[in-house]
Amino acid sequence: MAAPEFITVTKDGAEGVTYVCGCPCEPTAAPTAEGPGMEHCCCGKVHFVGAGATSALGNYLDERAARRKREPRYERGATSVTLAGKPTEVAWAFPID
Numbered sequence: 001m002a003a004p005e006f007i008t009v010t011k012d013g014a015e016g017v018t019y020v021c022g023c024p025c026e027p028t029a030a031p032t033a034e035g036p037g038m039e040h041c042c043c044g045k046v047h048f049v050g051a052g053a054t055s056a057l058g059n060y061l062d063e064r065a066a067r068r069k070r071e072p073r074y075e076r077g078a079t080s081v082t083l084a085g086k087p088t089e090v091a092w093a094f095p096i097d
């Protein structure tokens with residue numbers, strides 16, 4: 001799978017990070033006061049945005065795997081996008097199957 005290309009969008013007056021998902025949604029996430037923000041799209045793709053995104057994504061997927069019977073395997077990656085003028089960590093996990 002090719003790494004997704006993340007772009008910034010302005011939604012409800014705030015900048016967020018999204019990608020072309022392939023479903024009708026525009027999954028958008030932005031850092032929050034508590035830490036990385038995340039969006040888990042209806043199609044199963046997940047992305048986290050903000051400092052610590054990679055570890056937050058890891059914790060999130062570990063927790064899901066622990067409490068769900070059927071959890072897909074994910075291809076994971078991390079990148080950086082410029083959000084509100086600052087380089088911002090983005091971590092993603094897209095289902096393989």
Ligand SMILES: [Zn+2]
Binds near residue numbers: 023024025041042043
């Ligand atoms: Zn969707």
Ligand SMILES: [Zn+2]
Binds near residue numbers: 024027041043045
């Ligand atoms: Zn989607």
